Amino acid sequence: MAHVTTNKDKIVARVRRIAGQVAAVERSVLADAECADTLHLVAAVRGAVAGLMDELVEDHLHAHVAAARVTDAERAAAAAELAKLLRRHFR
Numbered sequence: 001m002a003h004v005t006t007n008k009d010k011i012v013a014r015v016r017r018i019a020g021q022v023a024a025v026e027r028s029v030l031a032d033a034e035c036a037d038t039l040h041l042v043a044a045v046r047g048a049v050a051g052l053m054d055e056l057v058e059d060h061l062h063a064h065v066a067a068a069r070v071t072d073a074e075r076a077a078a079a080a081e082l083a084k085l086l087r088r089h090f091r
Contacts, residue, residue: 007059014052021045053089057082 021044028038064070064078 007055011052011055014048014055018045018048018052021048057086 021041025038025041025045028041060078060082065075065082070078
């Protein structure tokens, strides 16, 4: 995702926070924590990943679909790629 270079540090920090959340889920399972507590952790991970996905999709749209410098062929390819990704994401 070369177009993410302006936000790379922010995105990497987000990914690392998500990794920390996933590690918390693992610790919760290993510690035989209450089901509800573990489920809350998993829900937080899901929300964090969804937020990351939203941001990356928006970046993709701006850089590869809506940018004025993009040719019609590049725009069509990027839109098709995004449609394929969204179909997979929303299964």
